[in-house]
Amino acid sequence: MANPFGKILLVTGNSEFLSDRAKRQAVAQVREAAPEAEIAETAASALAPGEFTALTSASLFSQATAVVLTDLQDLGEQVAGELLQYAASPSDDTAVVLVHGGGAKGKGLLDKLRKTAAVSEVAQQAPKYERDLIAWVRQEARTQGRAIDDEGAALLVAAVGSDLRSLAAAVDQLVTTLAEGERLDATVVGRYFGGRAEVRGYEIADAALDGRLDLALERARWAESAKVAPLLITAALASGLRQLARVATADPGLRDADLAREVGAPPFKIRSLRQSARGWSEASLRQALDAVAHADLQVKGGSAEPGHAVERMIIDIAVARARTS
Template identity: 35%
Template sequence: MALADLALAPVTLVSGTEALFAERAVDRAVALAREAAAAQGDSLERVDLAGPTYEAGRLSVAASPSLFAEPRVVVVDDAQLATDALVEDVTAYVAAPEADVSLVVVHRGGQRGKRMLDAIKASGAPVVVCDAIKKDSEKEDFVRAEMRAAGRRVDAPAVQALVGALGSDLRELASACAQLVADTSGTITESVVDRYYGGRQEVTGFKVADAAAAGRSADAVTLLRHAVASGVDPVVLVAALALKLRQLAKVAATRSSGGPSPQQLGLAPWQVDRARKELTRWTPEGLATAITAVARADEEVKGGSRDPVFAVERAVLTVSRATGR
């Protein structure tokens, strides 16, 4: 179930490993319970229980009618680390939940508590899935959704720049979206993102990779040396080169008979279009040469060479000169 579709229910299961999504789901469930309580002229009581330290009977106590019969929401966090007592109590509870109580169980993955999860699902309780997102295309969809929810427009290069700068941490990516919405006006463009986050190592790495893949040797080396002087780790620069070449190789594979379709690449449509344009400068032999050079540099910057800066500069030059071969 999508978070936007969540409605107030006696029991709600929040399942998945992405902490940001899980927190938003809990906040949404609590907000719905609070709205329902306010509509009745009541205040809402919240009780938090922790799966790893849960003791038998605590759920029954938390869900029992209070002196003033106030509506309650009970949030059980880290149910993936549930004690045996929690598994027993929740399994029994969902068969006959209390009136005016909303139970929210947060399970962050794994097999622990499977009997409890099966009982919750069998009861018909809503399940909010909070799976982690790993593909860049999914992170870009996330950014677009954040901006759309805030009523703002963002162009494709800006989305890529944001993911490149902050995509390793979804919570940080969400915070950046909120900051850009609050601090800027109009369409959010790549130049706006660069002004706020252009100093991030990942962004600098992508600029070097783009210049190298375009065959602009002088620009690529200049950007590389500036990045190194600014403290960017050579490992980050090689990783950006590798990502760029992987995208080109994926799109190049769609040209062959029996190769993957563009929809199977895990890339955003604009990334596919951009790669196709860039591939006009590449031959299969040139791409193979570039990939081999970056693989060698990856080994060297991770301890295989006494001079990692020289290793990455050599890789950048090899990639730049491999275009057009």
């Protein structure tokens, strides 16, 4: 374990969950290194001039101390001067953790801290695209000693959404629920999360885009009986069609991995989308997108019975696809 004392950990990035977790891990490291350490945590904006210097000064009650400053971007100018002065010559008995909330505010202070030898930075950027979320889920499982494949991770993202806190909790649930040696894959994810509304929308979209009309309608009726919000289904179809359109119009010479980066989907899904794209033309894709937009307006405006609007949309998509075949 690295010694956290005499050092400054700078946590930056736009993910509140990841930054909070990095902060908690840093505090845990301090407690492990020195259980008796005094730990003071405060928002940077709450510090008056002189208070940071006081917090990092020797304590009468404990030899080791730790100071955690959150929302570093809100630190006052005078206190920022104290911090930079301290960073130039940190105390061997003090650990400092600084958490910056991301964005341009406070960039000047960050730049100066990054040039200081005592400062080490941990950047916490939230995954932006679906493929990044899938990779994040796979890494999350690995840190808990289990492996999950791309398909299982993609299904979990579809089920839970892009909120990292919820995804981390879902991975933790799967890992702690599985028996020793049981494979963590799409079958297992479907068993525990297959009832989520988003997964149903994703499954309906896949069937519709592949031209499996009977299966798409069957799943849509099942979703209606389970009180799935129609907006989730129209959103899933819209997202699937947009990805399909990008794949269909891409350079056919692009490798799956390169196209995945452009589309924002995992490579295994690109292979599926490329196969589906063979049944579509530019005109049929436009017609299908129009059908989704029309259904979305009907559902939001209440001008049609939602279940009927969703089924009509699925049929119109099937008709559009059939005209290409």
